[in-house]
Amino acid sequence: MEPQFWHDRWTKNEIGFHKSDANPLLVKYFTELALPKGSLVFVPLCGKTLDISWLLSNGYRVAGAELSSNAIEQLFAELGVKPTITRNGEIDRYHANDIDIFVGDIFDVTRTMLGPVDAIYDRAALVALPENMRSRYTSHLTAITDHAPQLLVCYQYDQRAAEGPPFSISHEEVRRHYGERYHLTLLTSADVSGGLKGKCSATEHVWLLRRG
Template identity: 60%
Template structure:
């Protein structure tokens, strides 16, 4: 089994072995409390990169938004639709498979295979568990790719900050300098909100969860 988060096999193994500590049992509190800061129109289409089977999707749908996402693991996407109690239509788009239902489109495959034409128009990006999952060398390419395929759609970005010497990622620590390195040439960055991770990251490392608004 690969121990390199840049290797797709690393994530496939995590899902197959149910080692998904990054999956939260309910929608993220910072999302619920602060998404309004983006001033999105009712019915806005929100893109979630590396979305897994996050409960955030169900919450966004309940708020009247349309959701699209991309996820490497087919298993995760199948579990997502099971959790939503929805049977998706499945179609193939180049190297990506698309799972679609009312107000939701999730692509399975490599995020770097996703193009503007396949993705379609989106009004915003919500990144909670994607950037923090990527090794440092991959992040600039990822950030540039997201900006390109979404037409620099505004972004609601949640990052962890902690002493990286105390624990190997993922999730990795992403501080203000790292956000600026990845997105500073493309977006105006606003440090919008933060809260301490209750009980520490993975139950042991003091950490802060921070919301960045990118416009």
């Protein structure tokens, strides 16, 4: 999947994946990470998700990575904050109080750029990537965050019935990517109301990943 795919989605406002409220699964299960206030939460492929506003309003710091500058300009406008923008290699860093968003290819984001990460919240990254990119992504994510604990939300459905993204991620695939690095706990599984894009039944899973 080429970067232009996502640039086009944001330019054309084809963002059905963007939710108008904080994800209820985040609200319900975030405490499983047991993070003190002020902890830094990394949100990969964050878009302009309202989950960021929820994290900030609950006393956490946020770092994010996003390909589309359009999405991040909308994010800061909706937060009512004017960011400072600096260039670091191929990445533009949008900075404001308690928030840093790294705009560009996530594979160009380094551990040095991020600094110490206390936890990862992945609701939209793993499911957004095609199968041939997911192993590279999960290896990179764990490397730049020093194996930070993670709250992972993903979908499972018959991939033949609907095209991704979001892509179907099986339990076996989660274990394949993360089983050697983390202790995995499936916190909940729930049917997606109305199915995936109205095309097929789907289940949403929430995983807690802790250092093994």
